[in-house]
Amino acid sequence: MAGLAVAEGIKARYPQAEICFVSTGNALEERCLEGKGYKFFKTKARAWKGSLIGMTMFLISFVVSFLRCLWYWRELKPDVVFGLGGYASLVPVICAYIRRVPVLLLEQNVVPGKATRFLAPWADLVLCHWTASERWLSCGERLRFTGTPLREGLFGRQPTTPPQADQSASGGIAGLGGKAPTLLVLGGSQGARAINDAMVEGLPLLKEMVPGLRVIHSTGKEGYARVKGAYERLGMEDGVFDFLVDMGAAYSSADLVLSRAGATTLAEITAWGLPAVLIPYPHSADGHQYSNAEELAARGAAVVVKERDLTAQGLTELLLGVLTDGERLQGMRRASRAMGKPSATQEVIQCMLELLEGGRRLDRGHQKGERVCQSLSPQAL
Secondary structure, three states: OHHHHHHHHHHHHOOOOEEEEEEOOOHHHHHHHOOOOOEEEEOOOOOOOOOHHHHHHHHHHHHHHHHHHHHHHHHHOOOEEEEOOOHHHHHHHHHHHHOOOOEEEEEOOOOOOHHHHHHHHHOOEEEEOOHHHHHHOOOHHHEEEOOOOOOHHHHOOOOOOOOOOOOOOOOOOOOOOOOOOEEEEEOOOOOOHHHHHHHHHHHHHHHHHOOOOEEEEEOOOOOHHHHHHHHHHOOOHHHEEOOOOOHHHHHHHOOEEEEOOOHHHHHHHHHOOOOEEEOOOOOOHHHHHHHHHHHHHHOOOEEEOOHHHOOHHHHHHHHHHHHOOHHHHHHHHHHHHHHOOOOHHHHHHHHHHHHOOOOOOOOOOOOOOOEEEEEOOOOOO
């Protein structure tokens, strides 16, 4: 959601700004942008594959996308390009470099993706969430640590003031005389079968050992019917969804999050100051989800379980150990809150304004408004 967060932040401050998204046409991207009113340009870019055929297809798609982008550029004439990683960023960033248009790159993971590492020398500013990313990027003064932009709606009316570290969303901490806790289970936008299976198997014991436990479970479409059925048999089906639209409401209700370790999810979790049990997706590029999760674990904000070590019994015991230990939950909450960067959206926009300082700025009343081009990847949304 980082691209949408920046777009909405710009439009809130400069209503005349024109924003265009460049995308691969991924279904998730289209779903997130649907009905938002932004221009949308599809690129034919493909990921680089190791085989000769894969490399040939990449080069063909790159040339086609490059020519289309140059043609579209004549109409759009962007004043700044914001690259969000992935192969969808390659063509817009290179076109911007050729046209001498300012470029910002955003890297949300600890380990920068191949596209970010390749494009970093072409960018005017490289924005990162994690300070640990610096070891992979030789950008000198062009490197900034802004955090990952988050949408204002995530926090309701006060986007930069999520609950404080000593507050429990359930009204109290389990084990210290408060109300029963709420567990938020997130498998990512596509769901996570391993997490769903472990939760279904361990749910009866969790319900027995934590009276009144509430679970909000985002299953993904594939596992929705099966998982919801398991919750229905225990009378707990009210919190089961295939896709959570109002993440702010979910986070505001949660005392503990069980999740994958995608960059945006971790940015949201820490912005809310929530403790987490993280099960990184084992096939993520360069193992970036595991590296992301380890950053939280190293600071005491999360417990990490590798999927290969995941069992229903082990996960259930771990969740019980955290949910019923009020002091541990409080410590994890404080650690998570200390890592949060809820003002990242405004910091990114400020970096954008710095690049435009020498020419037209978003607040100088340009007749059609400043034009911002954003290139997306499925992970960036």
